Amino acid sequence: MVRKTFIPSLLSVLMAALLMLLATPALAAFTASVDRTVITQNETLDLTLRVDSQSFRSQPDTTPLKKDFDILGNRRSSQFQMINGKTESWTDWIITLAPKRAGATTIPALSYNGETSEPIHIDVRHGNTAAGSANSVSPVFMQTSLSRQELYIQQQTVLTLKIYYNTQLVGDSSLTPLEVNGAIVQQLGEVKKYEELVNGRRHGVFEVQYAINPQESGTLTIPSLSFTSSIAAGSDPYNNFFSMQRARPVRAQSADIKLDVKPVPNDYPANAPWLPASNLRLTQKWSSNPDDLKAGDSVTRTLTIEAEGLTAAQLPPVTLPTIAGLKTYPDQAQNEDLSGPEGITGKRTEAIALVPTHAGTMTLSAVQYTWFNTTTGNVEQATLPATTITVAPGNTLATHTQPAPAATTNALPDSVSTQTNAPLDLGAPITKRCSSLPWMIATAVFALLWLVTLGLYIRSRKVLRNDVVDSSPSPKTSESLSEKATFQQLQQACQKNDLLQIKQQFIVWAGCFNNLDNLYSLSAAANSFGHQELKDLLNSLEQSLYSGKSENAFDSARLQAIVSDLRKTHVRKKSDPKDTIISPINP
Known part of the structure; x- marks a missing residue:
């Protein structure tokens, strides 16, 4: 009887609890x-x-x-x-x-x-981003510093960002990308990880550096950056595995930074490209001694420009005058950006093959490269002195007929004598005589090889002629260089109406915009857009460059307008950059 009463009572309690929850x-x-x-x-x-x-x-x-x-x-x-x-x-x-x-x-x-x-x-x-924040209750804080607060337009400054933490970070950590309106930003190397004592307390540190080149004068704002991660919410008495699930998000944020960007000084030459650098070196080397040249021989002259604080894309090509009796065959320029603790050093290398067509004395004009020394505030010239070379006469061949030996079945081949200093007599026939079948076969083989060599030589001369027409081909688009940076360089060339710079910067920008690495000619760059007015305008640019027309004949303002419209309407062939520049980092 008790059992029957207990069971309904228990069911009633459970039903009441369930109804209460619902x-x-x-x-x-x-x-x-x-x-x-x-x-x-x-x-x-x-x-x-x-x-x-x-x-x-x-x-x-x-x-x-x-x-x-x-x-x-x-x-x-x-x-x-x-x-x-x-x-x-x-x-x-x-x-x-x-x-x-x-x-x-x-x-x-x-x-x-x-x-x-x-x-x-x-x-x-307001939070404090200085190192003294180690006394704060915040487990994570940030510190920023600049190599210079006041600078000229396009001059480089280095932003150093340090993230301090005094507790264990769990999970993934990320840092927002740095984007500065009106400036070119490049990260220098990888994220560094080390430890540092701050006010007697040991902290883990993540350090990342950026090179910033302002493209506009006035006040420039470097926006704040945010670092997000997770820290352990408390000790777990069971297992470290469960501490991952008890993690608490944490964030640190840097302060905005204001920069005063000055315009180009008034005393800088108006016809020279603006090159603000802390140091610039212009060097040359020869593949062989140019004083040993003979007519018809070739020698390679390599010019190297290294500028501290500038990217390779900012360095213009070296201008070399034409010299009578000396043919030049420039190779494609090689651009390289070298990253270091002090920033980016741009390096441009140009190799030119020189072939004298006749003997005599020739003078290679001095090479000058104008730049602005940001350390001293002075306009300077990097100069290579003029070089005088003496070209000796080339080797010529003349042959004469040897007396025929007695006819025998075991006769040796005829000997041929050469006279090095006598001119080649094209009117006199060259007679040869073979007295055995092996010699005739060998002669035929050598003649065939000579014809093949002659064909390859003619073909290489055609390629070299094409290179002469475009003496300063544009380098391939660098993946580290952004489309925004190349477009700004093109705009500056259009504003200066520098036709050669317009051509080179358009090829670079078109390759970067359309994600094409094999653009070396202006026509190929124009065809990549399929825009007829743009093609016609660039054709007039080629004519102005190589037909001796005045620069005023080319409408650079119209080109600038067309390119700006293309950036708005044309679909770029590249993927969007990722928001996270720091991979998962664990101390």
């Missing part, structure tokens, strides 16, 4: 709380939203938080307990927030299932 959401209270109300701009806080019921599918709308905060993390936990026959259940959403700005901020009221939470006032104070 009915509770309609009456459940919804509240909001934070772990602290005073933080710095570089710190985060945890907002806990609680509803007094079990919620498995729906969740509160957190969109209003995005006005003043970045949402770094969102996790949910559900609890159920019974004490002295009284049951309680609730669901928590723990949201990690990072303030977007300093000052008084309010977490707005949020709604869930008809219930509304109370707003919460937060005091966000």
Whole structure:
């Protein structure tokens, strides 16, 4: 009898509890709380939203938080307990927030299932990015420094960013990419990882450097960067594996930096390309001694320009005058950017084959490269002195007929004598005599090889002639150079109406814009767009360059307008850059 009474009673209790759980959401209270109300701009806080019921599918709308905060993390936990026959259940959403700005901020009221939470006032104070922040409660902070605060347009400055942390980072870490309006930005090398003592306390450090070249004068703003990661929320008494699941997001943010960018000095030559560098070297080397040249021989002259603080794309080609009696065959210029702690050093290498057509004395004019020394503030000239070479007469051949020996079945081949200094007599026939079949076969083989060599020589001369027509072919588009940078270089060439620079920069920009690495001619670059007006305009550019017409005959402003329209309407053939420049980094 007791057993029969107990079973229905237990079922009644369970049914009542189930009905209470199902009915509770309609009456459940919804509240909001934070772990602290005073933080710095570089710190985060945890907002806990609680509803007094079990919620498995729906969740509160957190969109209003995005006005003043970045949402770094969102996790949910559900609890159920019974004490002295009284049951309680609730669901928590723990949201990690990072303030977007300093000052008084309010977490707005949020709604869930008809219930509304109370707003919460937060005091966000300015964070300190200096090394003294080691005394702050923040486990992660950032420090920035510039190699120079005041600089000229296109002059390079190096931004060094250090991320300090004094606790274990778990999971992946990321840094927002640096993008500066009106400047070319390049990262220098990989992210460095080391340790540093700050105020007697050991910190792990991530260091990354950027080379920044402003393209506009005036005030330039380097925006703040954000570093996000996760730290262990507390010790776990069971296993380190579970600590990964108890991680708490953390973020550090750098401050904005203002730069004063000065224009080109008034005393800089107007007809010279603007080259602001801390140092520039112009060197040359020869493949052999030019004083040993003979008419018809060739020698290669290699010119190298190295500029500290400039990219290779900013270095213009060397201008060499035409010399009577000396043919020149320039090779494709080689560009290279060398990264170091002091920034980028651009290196341009030009190789020119020289072939004298006759004997005599020839003078190679001095080579001058105008640049601006950013250390001294002076206009300087990198110069190679004039070189005088004496070309000796080339080797010529003449043959004469030898007396015929007696005819015998075992006679040796005729001997042929050469006279090196006598001119070749094209009117006198050259007689040869073979007295054996092997010699005749050998002669035929040598004649065939001579014809093949002659054909290859004629073909190579045609290629060299084509190279002479375009004496300064544009290099391949560098993957490290952005389309924005090449477009700005093209705009500057158009503004100066420098036809040779316009041609070279258009080829470079077209290859970068269309993701083509095999553009070496202006016609190929124009055909890559399929724009008839652009083709006609570039044809007139070629005519102005090589027909001796005035530069005023070419409409560079129209080219600039067409290219600007193409950037807006033409679809680029490249993928979007990734937002994260730091791979997953673990200390």
